[in-house]
Amino acid sequence: MALEVVILAAGKGTRMRSKTPKVLHEVAGKPLLKHVIDTVKLINAEHIHIIYGHEGEQVKQAMADESLNWIDQENQLGTGHAVLQALPFLNVNNDVLILYADVPLLSDNTLTALIDKGSKADLVLLTALLDEPFGLGRIIYDNNMIAGIVEEKDATDSQKKIKEINSGVMFTKVEHLQRWLPKLKSNNAQGELYLTDIVSMAVKDSLTVLKHQVSLPIEVQGVNDLIQLEEVERAHQKLTIEHLMRQGLTVRDKSRLDIRGELICGSDVKVDINVIFEGKVTLEDNVLIGANCIIRNSIIKNGAVIHENSVVDNSIVGKGANVGPFARLRPGSELGEKSKVGNFVEMKKTLLGEGSKVSHLSYIGDATVGKQVNIGAGTITCNYDGVNKHKTIIDDGAFVGSGTQLVAPIQVGKNATIGAGTTLRREAPSEALTLTKSPQVTISSWQRNKKN
Numbered sequence: 001m002a003l004e005v006v007i008l009a010a011g012k013g014t015r016m017r018s019k020t021p022k023v024l025h026e027v028a029g030k031p032l033l034k035h036v037i038d039t040v041k042l043i044n045a046e047h048i049h050i051i052y053g054h055e056g057e058q059v060k061q062a063m064a065d066e067s068l069n070w071i072d073q074e075n076q077l078g079t080g081h082a083v084l085q086a087l088p089f090l091n092v093n094n095d096v097l098i099l100y101a102d103v104p105l106l107s108d109n110t111l112t113a114l115i116d117k118g119s120k121a122d123l124v125l126l127t128a129l130l131d132e133p134f135g136l137g138r139i140i141y142d143n144n145m146i147a148g149i150v151e152e153k154d155a156t157d158s159q160k161k162i163k164e165i166n167s168g169v170m171f172t173k174v175e176h177l178q179r180w181l182p183k184l185k186s187n188n189a190q191g192e193l194y195l196t197d198i199v200s201m202a203v204k205d206s207l208t209v210l211k212h213q214v215s216l217p218i219e220v221q222g223v224n225d226l227i228q229l230e231e232v233e234r235a236h237q238k239l240t241i242e243h244l245m246r247q248g249l250t251v252r253d254k255s256r257l258d259i260r261g262e263l264i265c266g267s268d269v270k271v272d273i274n275v276i277f278e279g280k281v282t283l284e285d286n287v288l289i290g291a292n293c294i295i296r297n298s299i300i301k302n303g304a305v306i307h308e309n310s311v312v313d314n315s316i317v318g319k320g321a322n323v324g325p326f327a328r329l330r331p332g333s334e335l336g337e338k339s340k341v342g343n344f345v346e347m348k349k350t351l352l353g354e355g356s357k358v359s360h361l362s363y364i365g366d367a368t369v370g371k372q373v374n375i376g377a378g379t380i381t382c383n384y385d386g387v388n389k390h391k392t393i394i395d396d397g398a399f400v401g402s403g404t405q406l407v408a409p410i411q412v413g414k415n416a417t418i419g420a421g422t423t424l425r426r427e428a429p430s431e432a433l434t435l436t437k438s439p440q441v442t443i444s445s446w447q448r449n450k451k452n
Contacts, residue, residue, distance in 0.1 A: 002095070003094065007101050009023045011074050013054070013224070016225060018226075021058055022224075027279060029279075036099055042108035042117065049086050054076070058194050077192055079195035083177065093379070097111065097115065097169075102171070103168070103223075105219045108340060116342070122176060123176065123199065123207040126137070126166075127212070128164070128217040129217065135433050137149045137166040139166055139211070151194065166196060167220035170198075180198040240259050248267050250269065250271065252270075257271060258276045259277045261280055262279075265283045266284045269286050269287045269288075269289075269437055270287075272290050272308070275289050275291070276294045280298040282304040283300050286303045287304055287305075288304075288305045289306045290310070293312070294312070297314045298316065301319040305323070308325045309324065313331055314331035315372045316335065319337045319338070322339075324342070326343075326344050327342065327344070330346065333352070338358065339354060340358070343360060344360065344361045345362050347364045348366065350367040352373075355371055356374070357374050359375075359377065362378060363381065366390065367392040368391070369391070371397070373398045386447045390409040392406050395416070398413055404424065405422070412424070412427075415431050423447070
């Protein structure tokens with residue numbers, strides 16, 4: 001049978017105390033709902049149906065790139081009511097998996113195991129053992145067989161002592177839902193249509209109800225407030241980082257590293273504390289990332305070193321290159337092999353050639369710098385005229401003295417030397433010294449102003 005997936009995403013999320021819809025709050029830089037969708041893609045579902053409601057248009061817009069069937073739950077009358085809205089869109093011959101947009105840590109392995117048990121059952125529940133199950137539905141047994149689920153507000157004192165909880169995630173057949181859902185009643189403490197009531201219906205129909213119990217209870221942790229959001233964030237980071245560590249990543253302190261996207265690591269990569277990776281980042285073999293760095297959508301090639309307190313944004317750092325400390329590579333920068341961008345240097349949309357150095361206190365923007373170029377401290381490419389950006393070209397082997405201003409568009413020739421303190425407005429020819437001179441004057445009668 002083909003698989004249909006229904007994801008419940010209509011809740012208001014009142015306890016989030018936020019104007020942002022709950023399912024768009026982020027874990028590891030990605031909305032809660034997107035986490036669930038991405039996991040579902042790994043299990044080859046035929047259709048993904050999203051039950052939406054509160055701020056639904058905003059949620060739909062955020063997922064505009066996804067192939068989804070959106071189903072409006074105009075009135076939020078419970079989980080059973082939510083799935084009931086999906087019934088007209090489900091193929092009666094298919095299986096159906098019911099998920100929740102605010103449960104982002106479920107793995108594809110867990111969902112596959114749940115679905116596999118469906119070959120032996122008519123209904124499969126995903127459960128977990130919790131030390132503190134308060135607020136969650138409990139699994140009720142009769143002669144070691146699942147008999148039903150009782151919600152916290154409807155549970156007796158003895159039932160509240162049960163540690164096994166219902167995650168809400170279920171796998172069944174669409175034909176069963178078509179029979180069960182119209183029979184749901186709202187005669188409970190919440191006055192809602194509980195999806196969990198279908199369990200007792202299945203038992204009454206003498207059908208087989210099984211469970212799959214997660215080995216990591218954090219997988220079924222829902223997000224209902226900002227405290228739980230932080231707990232899920234930390235759990236996600238721990239799981240992600242430990243996975244990379246098993247593959248050979250050396251981390252100084254996994255509690256002080258955040259991966260907000262995808263991190264691809266080679267061998268013998270070392271990462272110091274308080275580092276943030278955002279988007280897709282590739283660290284090739286023997287890369288070293290110093291403390292307090294932010295690396296975003298970038299490639300750091302073999303043997304490169306990013307020293308502490310540096311930012312690399314949408315850039316490529318070449319093999320054996322050095323960046324920082326306190327350097328910033330803005331989008332479009334690319335460093336050649338064994339090049340150097342030193343302390344308090346900012347670079348934007350610049351190609352820095354093999355072995356070239358910008359070691360101190362400089363801004364290099366919209367430039368192409370050749371091989372074995374040395375750019376002295378305090379050098380500025382004056383690339384913006386107030387309307388347009390202009391290009392600076394520095395050819396191989398050039399030496400640019402400290403305190404130089406390169407007024408673009410400008411070209412510095414091969415092996416040219418630019419004297420310190422030069423303001424360069426015209427092309428500097430190859431193999432020659434170019435500088436701008438101004439007379440040094442001393443005024444001996446001048447008096448410095450004094451404070452009253």
